[in-house]
Amino acid sequence: MRDEDVETIRWELTAFSRRARALAERLHPGLSLVSYSLLGHLAEEGGCRATDLAAYFLLDKSTVSRQVGDLERMGLVERLPDPASQRNKILRPTEAGLATLRTAGERQRAAFRARLDDWSDADLAAFARYLVRYNVAD
Incomplete structure (x- = not known):
């Protein structure tokens, strides 16, 4: 059963990743998910080097x-x-x-709220x- 659960998690995270890339294009047109993530990290850290x-x-x-x-x-x-x-x-940034x-x-x-709206607290x-x-986790 554990192997099946791990396989389900692997598959669902892959689907999540694909969905995130597609959603990224709609939510921040012109920015790839990678570019958006880099920009977000720069803002969070207040700046850093490219190697970082x-x-x-x-x-x-x-x-x-x-x-x-x-x-x-x-x-x-x-x-x-x-x-x-x-x-x-x-x-x-x-x-x-x-x-x-x-x-x-x-x-x-807004997109996450809409998708999770019917979930319990x-x-x-x-x-x-x-x-x-x-x-x-490492």
């Missing part, structure tokens, strides 16, 4: 570089000198980037706890 983004999201540096370049061209991210090192740059995150976040919350709280538990 790659390490945090387990992405190839070239992928991060490409996505950050897109965000810069859209005016959503800026590169600032790193006070700790002349060779490095700190990436920070611009005001336009923060506004984009706020708008997309409002749309996401207990089920919702349990789901939230399980997601946190799953995501903090």
Whole structure:
């Protein structure tokens, strides 16, 4: 039974991931799920280096570089000198980037509320706890 449950979880998380990518395009047009995630992390951290983004999201540096370049061209991210090192740059969201995150976040919350509206408070709280538990595991 445990193997079946693990298989169900694997399949459902795969479906969740596909659905999240499709929803991302509707909720923040022009931004891939990766770009949106990078921008969100930059806002949450107050900025960081591209190598920090790659390490945090387990992405190839070239992928991060490409996505950050897109965000810069859209005016959503800026590169600032790193006070700790002349060779490095700190990436920070611009005001336009923060506004984009706020708008997309409002749309996401509305979409999640609609999808979870008929869940009981207990089920919702349990789901939230399980997601946190799953995501903090190494």
